[in-house]
Amino acid sequence: MKKSKVVKINVGGEIIMSTRDILTRIRNSKLASMINGNCEDIPAFDCDGNIFLNYNPILFYHLLEQLRTLEDENFPIFYPPKSRLLVIPFRQMFQELGFPIASLSNDDIITINVGGEIFVTRCQTLTQIPHSKLAIVVSSYQIIDTDENGYLFLDYDARLFRYLLSQLRSTSCSQISTFQAPSSDDRKEFNAMLIRLGLIDKI
Numbered sequence: 277m278k279k280s281k282v283v284k285i286n287v288g289g290e291i292i293m294s295t296r297d298i299l300t301r302i303r304n305s306k307l308a309s310m311i312n313g314n315c316e317d318i319p320a321f322d323c324d325g326n327i328f329l330n331y332n333p334i335l336f337y338h339l340l341e342q343l344r345t346l347e348d349e350n351f352p353i354f355y356p357p358k359s360r361l362l363v364i365p366f367r368q369m370f371q372e373l374g375f376p377i378a379s380l381s382n383d384d385i386i387t388i389n390v391g392g393e394i395f396v397t398r399c400q401t402l403t404q405i406p407h408s409k410l411a412i413v414v415s416s417y418q419i420i421d422t423d424e425n426g427y428l429f430l431d432y433d434a435r436l437f438r439y440l441l442s443q444l445r446s447t448s449c450s451q452i453s454t455f456q457a458p459s460s461d462d463r464k465e466f467n468a469m470l471i472r473l474g475l476i477d478k479i
Contacts, residue, residue: 281295281296282294282295282296283295283296283299283311284324284326285299285326285327285328285329285336286322286324286326286327286328286329287328287329287331287332287333287336288329288330288331288332288333288336289333290333291326292333292336292337292340294340294343294344296311296312298340298343298344299311299340299343300312301343301346301349302343302349302352302375302376303349304374304376305373305374305375305376306372306373306374307373307374307375309374310327311327329373331365331369332362332365332369334357334362335357335362335365335366335369336369338356338357338362338366339354339366339369339370339373342354342355352375352376354370354375355422356421356422358422358424363421383398383399383400384398384399385397385398385399386398386399386402386414386428387427387428388402388414388427388428388429388430389423389425389427389428389429389430390429390430390432390434390437390438391430391431391432391433391434391437392434393434393437393438394427395434395437395438395441397441397445399414399415401441401444401445402414402441402444403415404444405474405475407474408473408474408475409472409473409474410473410474410475411474412474413428413430414428432469432472433465433469435458436457436458436462436465436466436469437469439456439457439458439466440455440466440469440470440475443455443456455470455475455476
């Protein structure tokens with residue numbers, strides 16, 4: 277069995293070592309092209325000839341560990357660090373290294389954490405309004421805010437979201453004209469959630 281070559285990369289001043297096979301698992305990524313020496317953009321090198329990536333090493337280690345344990349190369353799902361301070365820079369690094377954004381199909385079942393309560397439904401239920409923020413967040417299920425179990429996390433009142441989900445399940449997109457709040461007392465907060473999820477325009 278042929279052994280994979282060990283590669284050294286300088287990430288933010290820290291030398292990180294891994295095998296070529298691991299670093300090139302996502303074959304059409306910019307990272308794989310850099311490692312294979314066929315990247316259109318010539319990468320930077322340090323004084324020892326190692327590829328230099330100007331990122332926080334913690335972010336790269338987080339990505340590398342997921343590359344090592346990746347089960348399906350054709351449908352890769354990556355999770356950001358648990359620290360919210362690292363989510364945005366991780367996304368930026370992820371995109372700059374050319375990793376593709378995977379999408380869920382309509383029939384896929386998705387588990388989400390809304391305000392600490394777990395909901396399970398089909399992707400098509402949450403993506404009925406295709407250009408809404410909710411649909412985009414759910415269908416681009418590759419770099420997302422997640423809880424400690426890896427579930428998509430939405431910071432909304434679970435009771436209000438449950439009421440919204442019930443309407444999405446029972447009504448097709450073409451039939452949705454307005455969403456009904458649970459009560460008149462909830463209308464303001466319910467509508468604010470709808471606006472943030474991109475399901476309605478600002479009132």
